[in-house]
Amino acid sequence: MxxxxxxxxxxxxxxxxxxxxxxxxxxxxxxxxxxxxxxxxxxxxxxxxxxxxxxxxxxxxxxxxxxxxxxxxxxxxxxxxxxxxxxxAGFPPCYPELGLASEAVAPYRFAVERLLQVHEPCPAFAIDRWWNVVTANEGAVRFTALFGPPPADLLTGMLAPGPIREALENYAEVAATIMRRLRREVADAAPDGKLQQMLDRVQRLVGPLPATTGETGDLLVCPRFRVHGQTIATVSMIARFGQAREVSLDELRIELLYPADAVGEAFFRNLADAAVPRAALPGIT
Incomplete structure (x- = not known):
């Protein structure tokens, strides 16, 4: 390991x-x-x-x-x-760390909220440097509600034993991809004790993966969820601010989940049509 x-x-x-x-x-x-x-x-x-x-x-x-x-x-x-x-080098820091709640960050916070909104009915999450969900759209709330209470962070929710992991048909491939990404993030963020602890903890949760993981010939590793007897194939994309000049914005990531086929597209639309108000669902904040 x-x-x-x-x-x-x-x-x-x-x-x-x-x-x-x-x-x-x-x-x-x-x-x-x-x-x-x-x-x-x-x-x-x-x-x-x-x-x-x-x-x-x-x-x-x-x-x-x-x-x-x-x-x-x-x-x-x-x-x-x-x-x-x-x-x-003996100079003051070049970028401020104002926090996402800062008034100065409001225009960029609006851009994030707009991106989440236009991604409906598909799930979208905004996460910080430690994979905590900062905010999410209605599609994300509806989708995660299928698997129970929302996870403390997206990393644990995807990889730790539980309903989401059990629903992932290609869990080993997804886990291997996420682990590679997390190792890169740990290297770039070092020394970040909290992120290193997350890597250590997740490696214990994931355990050894098959040596052939990732050798499927697919162009991308696409999470496939088994929900209500259907296989929902998805494509994951990550959006971020380019050339951010504030630390919190530079570290913010938007995780966008797209349907990979017509079955997935119909699934997310039907989930939205049958939705109850957000207040009645487990919230993601």
Whole structure:
């Protein structure tokens, strides 16, 4: 069972490595390694001489703020970790963390709510960095209500033993796909103790998966749910804000579930037609 543990790398980066590298130099080296880039490739991407990048990583020189920005962009570093990169270089954080309830975030919150609304009657969830459901549309409430009370988080709801897991005909494929995604998120977020704990816990819940998982020849792993004697094939897509300049928005993900065929489309429409008011259903908040 693979466990992703990146905390040691970031801890070394914060205090400088044993060879005396600066905080910023160690962090740049950690991220370059995570992205599988050579010094030469990264230097070319940001318009630096390889020697200059080597000096930054070794602590012989300190980058300008604009150079830190270019390095973060080239390595596609998340907003929260870009802040850490700037602080390590001696600059203030570049992105605020206002929270989704902030008035300044209201226009973008409206955009999320609009996306959830237009996705009806199919399920759509907005989740945070820890897979907590921030909000969901009516379609999501109706669908999850078929399996009992709403899960504490989407990750546990899909993978932990229970009604949703039992309804997934291709559980092993779905679990393997989600686990790969979670490992990537843990690596990018490290050190994030809560996310690492989620990975550890979910790996115990999932257990060993077949070695051939994912070798079906399908272009996508599409969750198939067995509901009321029908197989409901779905396609999952993830939406996010591009170039978000606020930490909470950068970490927000919209999980969109589409029907994969006419049977699934009819199922979600019929579920909406037969729906009772949302207040009478287990709520997702």
């Amino acid at each position: 693979i466990v992703v543990r990146r905390g040691n790398d970031d801890n070394r980066a914060r205090r400088g490595d044993d060879d005396g590298r600066s905080w910023i130099g160690a962090l740049v080296a950690v991220w370059r390694s995570r992205r599988g880039l050579s010094q030469l490739a990264l230097a070319r991407e940001v318009g630096l001489a390889q020697r200059n990048l080597s000096f930054i990583e070794s602590g012989r020189s300190r980058p300008r703020r604009s150079t830190v920005d270019r390095l973060a962009e080239a390595m596609d570093i998340p907003a929260r970790k870009r802040n850490a990169l700037h602080v390590a």
